[in-house]
Amino acid sequence: MPGFAQSLLAALWQDAPLVQAPFFLIGVASLMLWPGDLLIPRDKKRRWSLLTQITLAITIFLIILTPHRSGFSSMLRIDTMTQAFQLICTLATIATVALSTKLLDLMHEHTVEFYALLLFALSGMLFLCGATDLVTIYFSIELMALPIYVLVGYLREQERGIEAGVKYFLLGAFSSGIMIYGISLVFGATGGTTTNLDRLASELVIAMDSRATMVTLGVLMVLVGMAFKVAVVPFHMWTPDAYDGAPTPITAFMASAPKAAAIFAFARIFGVGFHNISNTWILGMEYMAAASMILGNVAALRQQSMKRMLAYSSIAHVGYMMLAILSNDPNLSVMSFSGVQTLWLYVFSYLFMNFGAFAVITFLQGKGEGERIEDFRGLSHRNPWLAFAMMLFLLSLAGIPPLIGFFSKFILFKMALERGFVLLTVIAVLTSAVSAYYYLGVINQMYFRSHPNKEPLKTDRVTGYLVSICAIVVLLGVSAGRWLIEVVDNIKL
Amino acid sequence: MSQFANTLLMLAATFIPFVAAIVLLFVPKDRSEIFKKGALFATVLSFALSVPFFFAYDRTSDAVQWAQSWSWIPSLGIQFSVGMDGISLLLWLLTTFIGPIAILCSWEAITERLKEYYVWLLVLQTAMLGVFITQDMFLFYVFWEVMLVPMYFLIGIWGGPQKLYAAIKLFLYTLAGSVLLLVAVLAIYFLQVETNGTLDFSLASFQAMAPVIAEQTRTYQTLLALAFFLAFAIKVPMFPFHTWLPDAHVQAPTAGSVILAGILLKMGTYGFVRLLLPIFPTAVKDLMPWFIALSLIGIIYGALVAMIQKDMKKLVAYSSVSHLGMCMLGIFALNPYGFKGALFQMINHGISTPGLFLAVAVVYDRRHTRMIADFGGLSETMPVYSTIFMIMTMSSIGLPLLNGFIGELIILQGSFQAFPWAAVVATTGIILGAAYMLWMFQRVMFGSISDVNRKMPDLTPREIIVFAPLVVMAIWIGLYPRPLMDIMDRPVAKLVRQLSPDYYQAPSLSADQEKAKQEGMRGMEAPQNPNNTGNSEVIEEKR
Structure with missing residues (x-):
């Protein structure tokens, strides 16, 4: 049937602009591996960093220029919300590359694969942000996760790194298995008609009448699979080890970009696809959110390692983000933001505080100072600006006004209360007060203790810029509230 | 126009310490004299600017004076809204008055890390002044919390031997109290949206919600009132929430103690007067026996x-x-x-x-x-x-x-x-x-x-x-x-x-007032002009 083939090709060609950005990334990354790797001599590998940055800058343009519509038989849809999340992922990748260059140099671990893998992972995220079908979501998650498994274990000389990589890979693969099984159950329950989220929304309600057990089981399995990906208690076990063992820039990357994409997909699946049957999953998700907030913050209290502490803190923050997913209701026309909009604001602000903090850690690590909380002692003497910026990031993570972390928490809690999650919100505010304790612990070290080595630490240019940009955004926080709100107002699912 | 100029003057007196702190940030570390004199100058200037307000205040009105608001986040109803009534004016003046004293008493006591010290002290000064002039709930909360950070550093860096413990205790205690305040504030905000359909964070609109809140269920009122109560009672501090105070005071440097005792504690009482009582009159009366008991225990136990x-x-x-x-x-x-x-x-x-x-x-x-x-x-x-x-x-x-x-x-x-x-x-x-x-x-x-x-x-x-x-x-x-x-x-x-x-219309009171008039006790008689807004009694003789 040449006619069919032709029309298929024509349709694909017509939808091609929707995937221009991820395809561009995949193309560049593949070319970098071969023949690119052969072109640049072994001792000049640093150049890849610049090339990657240029690629990413072009990607930003491609994302912005992507048309807004649905394509590939409604398996993918680009809207402003998709673009907004895609931009967060790309920005996070840019920052990661900037942080990595110096560190990789110091460790003599510069390879082209590092950058190529980052680009592959990013292309997966870009797909994931646009995916509106369980099948595309699943395949994008895999495309995103596989390169990250490798990146986590990138420091193959270190046992910690390998352990982290293997652990992450095994648990990740396991959770993917659960998820795909859940998807197949959902698919079967609807009579094998669709995996499209929009259609599932209505089909599942019908399916609930006849095959309630099957639907419930499927939905819960998808929930478990997604919970693994975003690291929600009780499926968070891999996080501290993976964060700890990965090279620090990759830790920062994992805590922001894949998390942003995965949580957005999470919101799409449960806020749109499974929303009409929320009675099957809402209780489980509420418990998971509460457990994440409590356990994440409490476990962080006892950590000695900066990266482990931030890992637990990120678990707690995902707990807060779950509030946004819970509150999302596509059927409700409300005067305030939808859950996904709030989620975006939260992820956006988290990006800056998180990256700022990790930039400081990476910098200290590069100076051979290590990554324990103790290593921050006396930082205020040795580099006042760095210490001050770090203080801002930590206070912002704790949600102290007038920083940006407070503002996004404020908007989030406001919305959650509006939708009636009073108990969860109370848990959220109380645990965020608890979280101040361990963030202050680091500030204690920086300001109240002194370091045996009194010499001033000089920052390199990249760290300086990155930290300054993040600090300014964090500091603007509430005072820029008006513009933040306007931006969020304009991005819609 | 002069009204507007006065408002600007008020803002200037409030924010001068903060501006000075920013300027001092750019002075090299070893110029210790500049920090001392600069900080003193800023606080004295702020005090000098604040004094005229004492005289300019219109004593015949109970309105918020020098009120002005700028749109801040319109879609949420948040405004940068300032103004003072007599209660806030007095505490505001107290703050500008204590400011130079706090600076001057650290003159010789503080010998290390002068720059940071005076910068934090100045930031603290502005944050405290801000609490008293704000007329917007959101802004109030921002100032209320911001205040903690400089205080934390003042105690943590320049404090006594147990400074870390005291600083963290102060911070966490106060934070734990105020996060619940935030939830309660949002709850009232939504109640307001439901009843009036307006988005408004202004203090006046919160106070205007009192009758609506009084109609809600008892549990609802009590819980919200307790959330407010906790935030302010910790700051006051009322028994049994006072345990942070001795630690903080003993460990703090002198200026920290002066500010803590002089102003910070007043934030709590100010919160009671400004927010808890006007917003929850019914719930407060319900809980009154408990409140009185706690106050009395505090008086005796503290002594x-x-x-x-x-x-x-x-x-x-x-x-x-x-x-x-x-x-x-x-x-x-x-x-x-x-x-x-x-x-x-x-x-x-x-x-x-x-x-x-x-x-x-x-x-x-x-x-x-x-x-x-x-x-x-x-x-x-x-x-x-x-x-x-x-x-x-x-x-x-x-x-x-x-x-x-x-x-x-x-x-x-x-x-x-x-x-x-x-x-x-x-x-x-x-x-x-x-x-x-x-x-x-x-x-x-x-x-x-x-x-x-x-x-x-x-x-x-x-x-x-x-x-x-x-x-x-x-x-x-x-x-x-x-x-x-x-x-x-x-x-x-x-x-x-x-x-x-109907307090001023209560029959027993008007009888008393009538009697007082007959016996010539001028302090106790009824107000002369009951038609104006301030239908109040005046303790001393009429002006």
Whole structure:
């Protein structure tokens, strides 16, 4: 049937602009591996960093220029919300590359694969942000996760790194298995008609009448699979080890970009696809959110390692983000933001505080100072600006006004209360007060203790810029509230 | 237009310390003189700008004056809205007044990391001033929380041996209280959206919600009121939420103690007067027995614990618990006398307690100990010091002709009207207060003097300059309290009306007023012009 083939090709060609950005990334990354790797001599590998940055800058343009519509038989849809999340992922990748260059140099671990893998992972995220079908979501998650498994274990000389990589890979693969099984159950329950989220929304309600057990089981399995990906208690076990063992820039990357994409997909699946049957999953998700907030913050209290502490803190923050997913209701026309909009604001602000903090850690690590909380002692003497910026990031993570972390928490809690999650919100505010304790612990070290080595630490240019940009955004926080709100107002699912 | 200019002036007085802090950030670290003088200049300038407001304030109106608001986040109804009524004006002035004293008393005591010290102190000053001028709930919350950070650093870096513990305890305690406040604020915000359909964070709109809140279920009201209560009670601090206070006071540097005692504690009482009472009149009346009980326990317990202290600073810290309990008792009397007395006592406490902390710091700077047992007979060699110490002690005890007396008298008057037994119990607190303060004074100032203490020099000119304003204020307010009374008159009357709308129409009161008129007691008679907004009684004769 040449006619069919032709029309298929024509349709694909017509939808091609929707995937221009991820395809561009995949193309560049593949070319970098071969023949690119052969072109640049072994001792000049640093150049890849610049090339990657240029690629990413072009990607930003491609994302912005992507048309807004649905394509590939409604398996993918680009809207402003998709673009907004895609931009967060790309920005996070840019920052990661900037942080990595110096560190990789110091460790003599510069390879082209590092950058190529980052680009592959990013292309997966870009797909994931646009995916509106369980099948595309699943395949994008895999495309995103596989390169990250490798990146986590990138420091193959270190046992910690390998352990982290293997652990992450095994648990990740396991959770993917659960998820795909859940998807197949959902698919079967609807009579094998669709995996499209929009259609599932209505089909599942019908399916609930006849095959309630099957639907419930499927939905819960998808929930478990997604919970693994975003690291929600009780499926968070891999996080501290993976964060700890990965090279620090990759830790920062994992805590922001894949998390942003995965949580957005999470919101799409449960806020749109499974929303009409929320009675099957809402209780489980509420418990998971509460457990994440409590356990994440409490476990962080006892950590000695900066990266482990931030890992637990990120678990707690995902707990807060779950509030946004819970509150999302596509059927409700409300005067305030939808859950996904709030989620975006939260992820956006988290990006800056998180990256700022990790930039400081990476910098200290590069100076051979290590990554324990103790290593921050006396930082205020040795580099006042760095210490001050770090203080801002930590206070912002704790949600102290007038920083940006407070503002996004404020908007989030406001919305959650509006939708009636009073108990969860109370848990959220109380645990965020608890979280101040361990963030202050680091500030204690920086300001109240002194370091045996009194010499001033000089920052390199990249760290300086990155930290300054993040600090300014964090500091603007509430005072820029008006513009933040306007931006969020304009991005819609 | 001049109205607008006044508002700008008010903002200038508030934000000058902050601007100075930013400027000082760019001065090189080793220019210690610039930090001292710059900080002093900024706070003195801020004080100088604030004084005219005392005279410009329109005492015949209970409205928020110099009010102005700028749109901030319109889609949420958040505004940058400022303005003051008499209550906030007095506390605002107290803050600008304490500012230079706090700077000046650190002049020699702080020897390391000067730059950071003065920058944090100035930031703290602006944050505190901001709390008193804001008329928007969101902005209030922002200032309220921001204040914690500089205080945390002041205690954590320049504090005593247990500074880390004290700093974190202060921070977490206060934060834990205020996050629930945020939830409660949002709950009222949504209630407002449901009933009026308006998005508004202004204090006035929150206070206007009182009748609607009163119609909600009892549990709802009580929970919200308790969330507010917790936030403010921790800050005051009321028993049993006071445990952070002795730690913070003892560990803080002198300026930190001065600011803590002088202003920070008043934030809590201010919160009660400004938010909790006007927004939840019904719930407050329901919970009143508990509140009164806690205040009374605070008065007695604080005094008893102060009595057995061996450390002078700790003694003064516990005396704060007792005095603030007294303020709370006055506030919970919910009548004009109670409020006026409480406000008055807040000002007094903001003058006498910083004075006492400074006095303790004088001997601490010389001998590096604060133990009462280490001193004795100081009046022999330090006559100026012991005189000032005595004035401050007497002011704190409430000796007539000094400021403390008037506040306590009016509070007892008010609480006797409302709860006679509570007033009786509170009076024992005053007696105990006299006991522990005089006992300390006796042990430190009289008796035989040791050789080490004999060598201590009397006050330096700088120290005298620090004490002078406090002494002047203590005596001035004690002799002529009327200007302060006038300022708080109308706002207090408004507050009382918000709590019990028919208070001034109550039959027993009007009968009393009628009788007073016949007998010629001018202070007690009914207001002359009941048609205007300030339908209040006036304590003293008409102007």
